[in-house]
């Protein structure tokens with residue numbers, strides 16, 4: 001039975017694994033370096049109350065006229081997505097477009113696909129080396145022994161593919177390397193603020209885009225944005241910085257960055273109570289500003305055995321972009337098995 005490894009339990013990896021389910025008799029594994037599923041569609045929990053959560057990466061899923069409707073219908077029918085009904089100040093509404101939120105947190109979208117895939121999912125598996133051994137891929141991670149796979153699918157941000165060691169370095173040809181190196185991403189910080197039960201946040205919006213602050217671009221009362229207001233769970237707030245701030249502070253001390261963001265937040269929303277806990281997340285590779293050119297959602301790095309890469313770096317940074325890449329990856333893998 002062929003063994004297939006998907007590296008990355010983000011939306012592209014999760015959806016690709018789900019699309020591969022039952023396609024053949026292969027045994028499917030998903031490895032991620034993080035402690036949980038979601039990637040940039042991450043939902044963080046308060047250190048003091050696991051029920052208090054916040055979406056630190058992607059905020060909503062936007063369906064456009066040209067989107068593949070069946071994916072949205074499936075998530076809506078399972079209650080994973082719901083229409084965005086809260087007031088978002090400054091959200092640009094596109095004609096024929098519809099925005100959805102995930103009431104259980106945006107990572108629930110990825111978790112849904114991972115469940116559908118039936119794959120064996122392993123966290124804290126940080127892949128470091130990929131090399132050829134006896135016609136298979138030997139994949140090494142920081143924890144655990146190296147394992148052999150017949151097919152490897154990489155779904156991490158493109159610069160992280162280029163950081164991998166082993167035979168993969170020589171397998172990526174000069175032209176592919178140039179293509180991969182030309183992809184670029186924005187960088188930004190996200191802050192999650194978690195409050196005690198009963199804390200009151202008195203603002204007339206659920207989220208707001210800020211256009212005149214050097215540090216903060218977006219503030220969301222995250223539970224309100226997700227249509228979840230419960231007397232038993234404390235509210236949560238998410239702040240995204242501007243890209244300029246993100247780049248400027250990319251290698252700064254995280255504690256200092258957190259204080260800086262908090263001081264700007266206090267000026268912008270003076271009525272905010274003090275949070276019970278705060279999480280600062282650096283998104284070094286936040287959203288794709290230039291995708292890998294001349295590829296259709298994926299790139300084959302080696303054919304026999306198959307080593308292939310995809311993700312939003314090969315399309316664009318949204319739900320549709322990840323699904324397009326996942327479909328293209330799954331189709332290519334099936335045709336090789």
Ligand SMILES: Cc1cc2nc3c(=O)[nH]c(=O)nc-3n(C[C@H](O)[C@H](O)[C@H](O)COP(=O)(O)OP(=O)(O)OC[C@H]3O[C@@H](n4cnc5c(N)ncnc54)[C@H](O)[C@@H]3O)c2cc1C
Nearest residue numbers: 008010011012033039040058059060127156312317318319
């Ligand atoms: C701040 C922010 C706001 C956003 N807002 C929106 C939005 O509102 N709507 C929207 O649709 N999109 C939004 N996006 C974009 C969206 O989140 C991404 O396009 C999408 O999540 C990318 O999914 P992916 O699976 O391709 O990559 P990722 O989510 O990055 O998944 C890759 C996975 O690979 C893992 N990984 C990396 N290297 C290794 C390794 N060596 N070994 C093992 N695992 C590894 C990572 O831990 C990660 O889980 C936003 C992104 C950010 C950061």
